[in-house]
Amino acid sequence: MTGRRLSSLLASVTAAAAGASLLTGCGVLPGATGGSREPVTVMTWAPDQTRATNMPGMPAMAQAFARWVNAEGGIDGHELRVLTCNEQNTPAGAAACARRADRENAVAVVGSYSQNGRAFMAPLEAAGIPYIGGYGVTEDEFTSPLSYPVNGGLASLVAGHGMQLAEDCRRVSLVRPDTLAGDRLPKLLDAGLKKASKRGAVDIPAVEDATEYTAQATRAREKAGGDDGCVAAVLGERTQTFFDSFRRLPETGSGGRADDGGSGGDGDESGNVRISSVLGSVGQPVIDRTGGARSPFEGAYVTGWYPEADDKSWEPMRKVIREHAFADNRVDPTDTGVQTTWIAYTVLKEVIESLDTDTITASRISEALDQGTRVDTGGLTPPLRWMYEDLLGAPDFPRIVNHEVTFQVVRKGRLVAQKPGFVDVGPTVTNRG
Structure with a gap:
């Protein structure tokens, strides 16, 4: 074989190998x-x-x-x-x-x-x-x-949520999954509430994959009472389903109420109970899907792990x-x-x-x-x-x-910081009752 032919062959093999290398492996661009x-x-x-x-x-x-x-x-x-x-x-x-x-x-x-x-x-x-x-x-x-x-984890979110709610809620109802993981949540929420000398929440277990929650919503509203009562739901993806049931209850306002006085929806003001949750159960995508500034979550308190999404x-x-x-x-x-x-x-x-x-x-x-x-x-x-x-x-x-969390609130359809920076919930998680 001549040198020219050998050089041509080697060039072809090299080019083919280079082309193949771009096609191998997951995610190679x-x-x-x-x-x-x-x-x-x-x-x-x-x-x-x-x-x-x-x-x-x-x-x-x-x-x-x-x-x-x-x-x-x-x-x-x-x-x-x-x-x-x-x-x-x-x-x-x-x-x-x-x-x-x-x-x-x-x-x-x-x-x-x-x-x-x-x-x-x-x-x-x-x-x-x-x-x-x-x-x-x-x-x-x-x-x-x-x-x-x-x-x-969920432990820090729920303990922190108790601390967040303790500032403004006289009574709290907690709707949570009727699962082994869900069984831990009431004590964690209570630890945060009791840090401010507030009474523990009313525990309302619920089936995680239900299609409606009218019975649990009714009990949660009754136990939370009227003004200065709060209903917290931590049901993952089904949290939206729960609050759909909650807003359909007779004589119930359709939105949460935050420290800026915001109130969502067009419902009857006689049922002025704040609503709340944690990130993962409620987040910006859910708020956007349910109407943004007219969402039932307008004014709701939310505890998260990280800074607000616009940070x-x-x-x-x-x-x-x-x-x-x-x-x-x-x-x-x-x-x-x-x-x-x-x-x-x-x-x-x-x-x-x-x-x-x-x-x-x-x-x-x-x-x-x-x-x-x-x-x-x-x-x-x-x-x-x-x-x-x-x-x-x-x-x-x-x-x-x-073990740090952030306190957020829904204002004008956006999750924003209720207070700046992080809140350390380590002692609350460690010393829960």
């Missing part, structure tokens, strides 16, 4: 520089198209994050591959996702949602796979040594969504699940960069976190670190490291 370092595979799961709470924005945000970092050359030279899994809101579905993560060599499960902690943590622990930045809805996320939560600290996430989520309407920057996933992947990115190694393993990630890797989330949370001295050590929730 043309223009990604990549490198000689091994790809990193992680998983994000969440329930989708179920009768209870759905969080499709979480895996969608994970995929957008991967497109972004891969377009920039990966995380410290590692291509990021994101596996997604529909957890289906069942123990079997959660366990199946965890086993798949092990089978496909995921080095972490990141920014995920599941109410079935016992079902997924056991297989993750057996495989040594860390769980980074789960949504915070189960006890196992705050007890497993392989879990690294980025917020204080400038969210701009880096919004930029990634604009440029890499394209027309995916699952990725709403005001959704708490999307926000939690962004923070969880921020943790993953900083941990991988801190390792500075060609091969990333599950054990290396968990060791880095255990040994004090500190993550700055740009003001979305306090700096995060999971060393022993950083853990709150609260009964049932020992691995909480971020």
Whole structure:
């Protein structure tokens, strides 16, 4: 073979190989520089198209994050591959996702949602796979040594909500899921109320996936009383369904009432009971869907983990969504699940960069976190670190490291800060009755 023919053949093979490299791997985009370092595979799961709470924005945000970092050359030279899994809101579905993560060599499960902690943590622990930045809805996320939560979970939200309501509510009714996780909520809410020497809330359990809540709404309104009474509902995606039932009760005002005197809807003012909830059960997407400034949530009190959605600290996430989520309407920057996933992947990115190694393993990630890797989330949370001295050590929730919440209120159809900055609920969660 002549030198010219050999050179031509080598050029063709090189071009074909380069073209093929752009088509291999999950989330690799043309223009990604990549490198000689091994790809990193992680998983994000969440329930989708179920009768209870759905969080499709979480895996969608994970995929957008991967497109972004891969377009920039990966995380410290590692291509990021994101596996997604529909957890289906069942123990079997959660366990199946965890086993798949092990089978496909995921080095972490990141920014995920599941109410079935016992079902997924056991297989993750057996495989040594860390769980980074789960949504915070189960006890196992705050007890497993392989879990690294980025917020204080539902425990911090509900305890903080009690503190928020204590300032303005004479009596409180709590409508919550009739589940094992829901059974913990009354004591947490009461801990926040009692911090201001207020009486405990009336506990009203409800089926999580009901299609209407007239009976529970009636009891909640009666027990809350008239003026200065509050009805708090923490039912996940069904919270909107509950307040639809609540607003249809005879002689009931259709909106919450906040410290600015705002009152929503056109209902009878004789039933002037404030309504309230926590982010994840009520958020900006729900408010938008139900009428914005004319939503039944106008004036409602809401406790969150993070700054309000319009805070400038969210701009880096919004930029990634604009440029890499394209027309995916699952990725709403005001959704708490999307926000939690962004923070969880921020943790993953900083941990991988801190390792500075060609091969990333599950054990290396968990060791880095255990040994004090500190993550700055740009003001979305306090700096995060999971060393022993950083853990709150609260009964049932020992691995909480971020025990700060924000108090928000719905004004003119937008969730805005009721008071600036974060509120520390660590002592309230630790010393609840």
